[in-house]
Amino acid sequence: MAEQVEDTKTPFIPVGPTDMLKPGESRIIEIDDDSIVVIRLPDGYFALENRCSHDDGPLGQGRLVGYEIDCPRHGAKFDVRDGSPQSLPAFRPVASFPVRINEKTDWVEVQYKKPEVEAFPEDPRGFNFNIT
Amino acid sequence: MVIEALGTHTPVEKASEPSLGTELIPKERYTSKAFMELEWERLWTKVWNIAGRASDIPNVGDYFTTELGPESFLIVREQPDKVRAFYNVCPHRGNQIRNAGMGHAETFQCAYHFFEFNLDGSKKFVPDENTFTQGVPQETALIEVPCDTWGGFVWFNMNPDAESLEEFLGVVPEHLAPYHFEEFALAQDKTIEWDANWKASVDAFNEIYHVQGIHPQMLQTLNDIHVQIDLYERHNRYLVPMGLVSPRYPNQDEVTRGLKAKLADAGIDPESFTGSMGDVRPFLQKLAREQFEATGLDVSGLNDDQMTDDYHYYLFPNITLNIHAGGFGFFRQRPHPTDPNKMFYDLQRYVRVPAGVDPPPRPIHSQHKHGDISLGLGLDQDSYNLPRVQKGMNSSSFKGLLINYRERRIRHMHQTIDDYVYGPDR
Numbered sequence: 347m348a349e350q351v352e353d354t355k356t357p358f359i360p361v362g363p364t365d366m367l368k369p370g371e372s373r374i375i376e377i378d379d380d381s382i383v384v385i386r387l388p389d390g391y392f393a394l395e396n397r398c399s400h401d402d403g404p405l406g407q408g409r410l411v412g413y414e415i416d417c418p419r420h421g422a423k424f425d426v427r428d429g430s431p432q433s434l435p436a437f438r439p440v441a442s443f444p445v446r447i448n449e450k451t452d453w454v455e456v457q458y459k460k461p462e463v464e465a466f467p468e469d470p471r472g473f474n475f476n477i478t
Numbered sequence: 479m480v481i482e483a484l485g486t487h488t489p490v491e492k493a494s495e496p497s498l499g500t501e502l503i504p505k506e507r508y509t510s511k512a513f514m515e516l517e518w519e520r521l522w523t524k525v526w527n528i529a530g531r532a533s534d535i536p537n538v539g540d541y542f543t544t545e546l547g548p549e550s551f552l553i554v555r556e557q558p559d560k561v562r563a564f565y566n567v568c569p570h571r572g573n574q575i576r577n578a579g580m581g582h583a584e585t586f587q588c589a590y591h592f593f594e595f596n597l598d599g600s601k602k603f604v605p606d607e608n609t610f611t612q613g614v615p616q617e618t619a620l621i622e623v624p625c626d627t628w629g630g631f632v633w634f635n636m637n638p639d640a641e642s643l644e645e646f647l648g649v650v651p652e653h654l655a656p657y658h659f660e661e662f663a664l665a666q667d668k669t670i671e672w673d674a675n676w677k678a679s680v681d682a683f684n685e686i687y688h689v690q691g692i693h694p695q696m697l698q699t700l701n702d703i704h705v706q707i708d709l710y711e712r713h714n715r716y717l718v719p720m721g722l723v724s725p726r727y728p729n730q731d732e733v734t735r736g737l738k739a740k741l742a743d744a745g746i747d748p749e750s751f752t753g754s755m756g757d758v759r760p761f762l763q764k765l766a767r768e769q770f771e772a773t774g775l776d777v778s779g780l781n782d783d784q785m786t787d788d789y790h791y792y793l794f795p796n797i798t799l800n801i802h803a804g805g806f807g808f809f810r811q812r813p814h815p816t817d818p819n820k821m822f823y824d825l826q827r828y829v830r831v832p833a834g835v836d837p838p839p840r841p842i843h844s845q846h847k848h849g850d851i852s853l854g855l856g857l858d859q860d861s862y863n864l865p866r867v868q869k870g871m872n873s874s875s876f877k878g879l880l881i882n883y884r885e886r887r888i889r890h891m892h893q894t895i896d897d898y899v900y901g902p903d904r
Binding site (some may be wrong): 369370388398407408409411412414416418419420421422423433434435 | 583
């Protein structure tokens, strides 16, 4: 797996005070023309793009069980810590964003960067969907 | 329909004893695939089974799945006061509607071809419906099974003509109402695939005769001889006195290490306890009641014995409840879909939560193979022994179970199984 390089250029965007959610709750936050899901668990805040990689529909109304959020349409599950798919029908990850607490303002901040989504991406298992 | 709590006190009167006989219980009931298939066809598909906890589906659209034998079921809160149960199967081509686990849905759309169903199971949408020249009638829906709730649990029954859950439970709601099951929260949730027939597990917990052999440490803290056993229409119980030594224990005057541990658990320095062995139990009972009342828990419906003792209830066919005033252990013993020598042991622990106090976070369910994890000393001792029992039962030398009077809950279970498998008029 490629080593993660810290992004020091993309700014952190404040999304709400640290008490905006109770552990186990989530909220959809609009950013530009996009939206993210901000999730609070007992061990902290997490943020994912508000998109299920199975059908591109919104993920945010999904239910949190442990570290998993499940898509309300077909039950695909994703790990909120890194966006990795945990069950079919999803097999591609969704973008996850670094989250920090601003100690001065006591606000949750998300380092949001618009994800790039390929129309027909290479299957992580090695097949290629592009038909030429 | 929610069955309301009835009783104000748990009846302690001794039930009359049915005639159960003394014959060997044939081992094939535990080892043969043929009997396993009979059980599926005539027992499991006809009884009320526990699906899970109603608190796992607090909001409309919340769902969870549960597995029993070869079947999977989808349990959903369809309305604030209504829970429904469906076979977890798309009527189009058989795909499972949802993966195992919990979730939330506005509708149930099958991921295969996008057939979509409302929360009440009715057909909502079929893509390209006009290509089904035979039509897709409105009855093309999720197949529903009877569903009800009691004790904070959701129950389902594969028999569309099933008696009501209230009838099935018989005396149980009255007996257990004083414990206020609705105030209990889940604190542990595991499933272990055990290498034993489901009945071997039920048997192990339905008799206390084995404590001297498998759990010798418990002789320091409970009476395994003077145990009241009550057999009801289907279900049964025994009441295990705790907070005292067994009559088998060599020193009847000793405040044993086990009793000292119970004092410590209650917040008492054992070295400061000056009473005799016989004083420990009433002391613990009085202290427990004071402590429960101080935290706002209503124990007014529980007698003094219930402050210490295990009121151990068996709900036919596969639910074991070790019930104490502040918490209970719950075992659901499910048959394996294909192998009579295997089962699924669902282990849950519940704690009673005072009003106004946040319950503990719902534990994440985990699944394990036999022996992968420790379940605590007592259950490790049971689970160590069970596969050896199952292997021995498969021996050609072994003909059947020789059951004594103290083990008669086992015989009662088999008699009730026979009512389903062979009929009550056999």
